[in-house]
Amino acid sequence: xxxxxxxxxxxxxxxxxxxxxxxxxxxxxxxxxxxxxxxxxxxxxxxxxxxxxxxxxxxxxxxxxxxxxxxxxxxxxxxxxxxxxxxxxxxxxxxxxxxxxxxxxxxxxxxxxxxxxxxxxxxxxxxxxxxxxxxxxxxxxxxxxxxxxxxxxxxxxxxxxxxxxxxxxxxxxxxxxxxxxxxxxxxxxxxxxxxxxxxxxxxxxxxxxxxxxxxxxxxxxxxxxxxxxxxxxxxxxxxxxxxxxxxxxxxxxxx
Amino acid sequence: xxxxxxxxxxxxxxxxxxxxxxxxxxxxxxxxxxxxxxxxxxxxxxxxxxxxxxxxxxxxxxxxxxxxxxxxxxxxxxxxxxxxxxxxxxxxxxxxxxxxxxxxxxxxxxxxxxxxxxxxxxxxxxxxxxxxxxxxxxxxxxxxxxxxxxxxxxxxxxxx
Numbered sequence: 405x406x407x408x409x410x411x412x413x414x415x416x417x418x419x420x421x422x423x424x425x426x427x428x429x430x431x432x433x434x435x436x437x438x439x440x441x442x443x444x445x446x447x448x449x450x451x452x453x454x455x456x457x458x459x460x461x462x463x464x465x466x467x468x469x470x471x472x473x474x475x476x477x478x479x480x481x482x483x484x485x486x487x488x489x490x491x492x493x494x495x496x497x498x499x500x501x502x503x504x505x506x507x508x509x510x511x512x513x514x515x516x517x518x519x520x521x522x523x524x525x526x527x528x529x530x531x532x533x534x535x536x537x538x539x540x541x542x543x544x545x546x547x548x549x550x551x552x553x554x555x556x557x558x559x560x561x562x563x564x565x566x567x568x569x570x571x572x573x574x575x576x577x578x579x580x581x582x583x584x585x586x587x588x589x590x591x592x593x594x595x596x597x598x599x600x601x602x603x604x605x606x607x608x609x610x611x612x613x614x615x616x617x618x619x620x621x622x623x624x625x626x627x628x629x630x631x632x633x634x635x636x637x638x639x640x641x642x643x644x645x646x647x648x649x650x651x652x653x654x655x656x657x658x659x
Numbered sequence: 660x661x662x663x664x665x666x667x668x669x670x671x672x673x674x675x676x677x678x679x680x681x682x683x684x685x686x687x688x689x690x691x692x693x694x695x696x697x698x699x700x701x702x703x704x705x706x707x708x709x710x711x712x713x714x715x716x717x718x719x720x721x722x723x724x725x726x727x728x729x730x731x732x733x734x735x736x737x738x739x740x741x742x743x744x745x746x747x748x749x750x751x752x753x754x755x756x757x758x759x760x761x762x763x764x765x766x767x768x769x770x771x772x773x774x775x776x777x778x779x780x781x782x783x784x785x786x787x788x789x790x791x792x793x794x795x796x797x798x799x800x801x802x803x804x805x806x807x808x809x810x811x812x813x814x815x816x817x818x819x
Contacts, residue, residue, distance in 0.1 A: 414809075418802050446813065453808040455762070455777035456755055460681055462691075464673040467698045468666045 408436045413443065417450045481642075481659045488657065492648065496630065664710040665702060672714045673698065676721050679774055683725055683767070693728065697721040718779070719789045722771065729767070761811040769804035772797055 408416055419425045420433055437443045630650040637645035640658035648655040660668070673694060681690035697720045701708060708716050762770060768790065775786045783794040783801075790797070 414806055418805060421805070422801075446809070449809045449812040450805065452754060452758065452812050453805040455758065455774065457778065458678065458755070460674070460678045462674050462677040462694075464669050467669045467673055467695065469662050469702065471662070 408433065408443070413446060417447055421450050421454070485646075485659070492630070492632070660701075660705040660708055660710050660713065664713075665705055668701065668710065668713040668717070669698060672717050675714075675779060676717050678778060679718065680721055680725050682762070682774055683770060684729070685763075689728060689732075693721055693724045696724055714779075715785060715788065718775065722789050757812065757815060758808065761808050764811070765804050765807060768792075769800050769807070772800045773804040773808075776801055 416425070416433060417437075420430065425433060437447045630648050633647045633649070634644055635647060636643060637658055642659045645656055645658040648657075676697060677690055677694045680693050681687060684690050684693075697717050700720050701713060701717060704716075762773075765773070771790060772786050772792075775781045775789060781789070783797040786792070786797045786801075787794050792800070
């Protein structure tokens with residue numbers, strides 16, 4: 405072990421501080437320093453030469469790199485193509501729906517309270533049947549307010565009780581007749597010996613129904629019954645061009 | 660080095676590098692510029708620099724840029740002298756301020772090596788790489804720096 409003295413004190417303390425003296429040698433040296441107050445002051449001063457950690461505020465966010473996403477060129481073209489195809493498929497689907505539309509005959513409205521089955525022997529006996537029977541005035545009023553055509557016209561002559569003979573089914577109208585003709589359904593109702601005429605015109609509704617068939621929107625006309633073709637075109641990058649066409653229009657897309 | 664590793668390097672080393680440069684220059688704006696330049700340089704050389712060596716690379720680059728800046732501009736500003744002010748002030752300066760004040764009086768190279776040693780925990784060889792010195796030179800500079808600080812502190816204690 406080196407003997408500590410005024411000549412080597414700085415060197416030994418520096419080595420001690422830097423961790424170059426270890427083990428028993430270190431312990432002996434520390435003991436020697438502790439035993440001499442002059443050396444102890446010096447050793448404290450040496451220990452204070454070690455710089456203490458110090459935080460200085462500094463914003464590091466500006467130094468960081470932001471994430472960059474590089475999209476290859478072909479991805480853009482693929483995305484554009486997918487978008488175009490999606491739009492065309494959607495429009496065509498819409499168009500098909502309109503073409504497939506079939507004109508159905510107007511739905512026959514029925515009363516919520518159906519007419520009861522009238523039996524010959526029960527006509528005069530059953531008061532219940534009379535009670536459940538929809539009053540004639542209400543029925544007529546309902547038909548007039550709704551303005552809905554019924555295929556059945558009912559003429560009921562006012563008697564004391566309804567019978568199977570005073571319910572007359574005038575005709576059953578074919579749906580083709582509805583398209584081609586304007587039908588007036590008239591109900592003749594006699595009540596208290598006064599005649600009541602109810603007239604329901606179906607003309608407007610039928611005309612509207614015809615119009616629906618002919619009515620197609622602009623895009624449907626533009627893209628309706630279109631076909632898609634891919635043909636070579638050496639002026640484009642992909643050397644292909646896509647042609648969408650129908651009878652009236654032709655759209656050419658090249659990438 | 661990947662982008663993620665680069666950003667990790669920023670998190671790990673930017674503040675330390677800034678402290679090292681700022682303590683040497685004492686001009687915040689210049690220190691910020693040097694740190695910025697150092698990281699920009701790291702990004703440009705990200706393919707050559709391994710992540711594990713990024714700290715050493717940053718300090719080497721930062722140190723060289725700092726020396727270049729000092730030589731060009733001579734912008735080192737004297738820190739306020741705590742010792743001079745001591746007689747006029749009733750409050751006792753704390754030890755940290757006294758050491759910092761003493762640190763400012765050290766020659767540039769001694770200040771650099773002792774900061775790399777104490778703040779960053781580099782060994783002599785690593786400090787030698789950064790400052791372009793050999794290990795013996797580094798050790799001598801550190802010894803002289805500590806001895807100067809020690810004498811400063813001992814003298815101060817005698818005055819007090």
